[in-house]
Amino acid sequence: MTLKYKKSYRFAIKSTSLITIFSIVILLFLQYLFFEINFFFTLVFAVLFFVFSFFVIQFRVEKFIYHGIENIFNKVSILDKSVLRSNPITTDMQTLMSEVNKFATDKKIEIESLKVREEYRREFIGNVAHELKTPLFTVQGYISTLIDGEIEDEKIIEKYLKRAENGVERLIEIVADLDMITKLESSELKLDVTRFDIVEAFKDVFDMFELKAEEKDIALMFDKENYRKIFVKADKEKISRAIVNLVENSIKYGKPKGTTEVSFVHLTDNKLMVRVTDDGLGIDKKHINRIFERFYRIESSRSREVGGSGLGLSIVKHIIEAHDEHIYLESKLGSGSEFSFTIQKSAMS
Ligand SMILES: Nc1ncnc2c1ncn2[C@@H]1O[C@H](COP(=O)(O)OP(=O)(O)OP(=O)(O)O)[C@@H](O)[C@H]1O
Numbered sequence: 001m002t003l004k005y006k007k008s009y010r011f012a013i014k015s016t017s018l019i020t021i022f023s024i025v026i027l028l029f030l031q032y033l034f035f036e037i038n039f040f041f042t043l044v045f046a047v048l049f050f051v052f053s054f055f056v057i058q059f060r061v062e063k064f065i066y067h068g069i070e071n072i073f074n075k076v077s078i079l080d081k082s083v084l085r086s087n088p089i090t091t092d093m094q095t096l097m098s099e100v101n102k103f104a105t106d107k108k109i110e111i112e113s114l115k116v117r118e119e120y121r122r123e124f125i126g127n128v129a130h131e132l133k134t135p136l137f138t139v140q141g142y143i144s145t146l147i148d149g150e151i152e153d154e155k156i157i158e159k160y161l162k163r164a165e166n167g168v169e170r171l172i173e174i175v176a177d178l179d180m181i182t183k184l185e186s187s188e189l190k191l192d193v194t195r196f197d198i199v200e201a202f203k204d205v206f207d208m209f210e211l212k213a214e215e216k217d218i219a220l221m222f223d224k225e226n227y228r229k230i231f232v233k234a235d236k237e238k239i240s241r242a243i244v245n246l247v248e249n250s251i252k253y254g255k256p257k258g259t260t261e262v263s264f265v266h267l268t269d270n271k272l273m274v275r276v277t278d279d280g281l282g283i284d285k286k287h288i289n290r291i292f293e294r295f296y297r298i299e300s301s302r303s304r305e306v307g308g309s310g311l312g313l314s315i316v317k318h319i320i321e322a323h324d325e326h327i328y329l330e331s332k333l334g335s336g337s338e339f340s341f342t343i344q345k346s347a348m349s
């Protein structure tokens with residue numbers, strides 16, 4: 001930090017002048033009483049007295065202030081003492097004021113950011129507890145009923161065990177999502193960038209969701225038939241995870257007999273735009289800005305029905321941004337949504 005220290009002599013000059021004037025008056029008065037008044041002697045005395053007093057005041061006061069300020073700097077360890085060392089402290093109080101003001105501003109910013117972080121932490125823990133509660137209580141409910149031993153029908157016992165198992169699976173899913181998001185947010189997760197075919201990655205995800213899509217009679221397709229391979233450079237596992245979340249959402253929030261369509265746009269020689277479009281529920285404008293926040297869900301009756309923790313899209317955003325790419329959303333309530341993201345093409349594709 002370079003602070004300009006303005007050397008000010010005003011204080012010393014004013015003080016010296018006052019003392020000199022006072023001394024001359026006394027000297028003239030004494031001369032008048034006991035000797036003759038000698039103007040030459042008085043003038044020499046005045047000059048010498050002025051110069052001597054000026055140096056004493058300027059440098060003594062400076063030293064005094066320096067020690068005072070050094071004490072403050074020592075006590076308030078956050079103030080940068082090296083600033084003191086490298087610059088002469090002068091009688092100019094502005095320097096001290098600007099340092100103290102800077103300190104106060106820095107402190108205020110630090111306190112504000114701590115408050116925000118604390119709020120964020122509290123909210124995060126609250127959300128986690130809330131998300132874990134539902135499946136935990138479900139599991140506990142079924143297990144307690146089974147332990148009571150009043151149910152003898154094997155089919156019901158099996159049904160309850162299956163439901164408890166589903167609950168446990170949901171818990172594992174949430175914990176895995178939380179783990180992923182924590183790692184992504186603390187940038188702990190390193191990308192394992194390889195060259196892979198993104199069309200193939202989508203085909204794998206389509207296979208994975210075949211049954212779920214069939215349940216709602218939703219067609220999972222590409223905009224063109226027989227897409228040739230498109231090679232990209234990215235972390236295959238994480239991009240696949242993002243694709244899973246987007247395709248899963250398009251089915252969860254898609255309308256029955258609807259379509260999920262994937263298309264690719266070659267933006268430049270090395271940039272590809274990947275689009276996942278559905279003709280489902282759509283998202284109202286007022287939610288679009290917040291939809292990528294973690295735990296953010298649209299509390300419509302449909303969303304509540306299908307369940308979810310609101311972590312899916314924030315994971316997608318983190319993954320895309322970890323690749324230094326962008327994610328976009330265009331949606332109209334009632335007509336459908338289009339999530340698109342950019343990705344690095346591999347030169348050899
Ligand atoms: N394709 C879509 N069409 C309509 N609404 C969507 C779509 N994708 C997401 N949404 C809305 O955005 C919200 C957040 O989605 P997100 O994937 O983050 O969480 P989720 O699906 O509720 O839970 P999960 O963590 O299991 O993915 C959803 O609750 C839903 O309301």
Ligand SMILES: [Mg+2]
Pocket residue numbers: 245248249308311312313
């Ligand atoms: Mg989701």
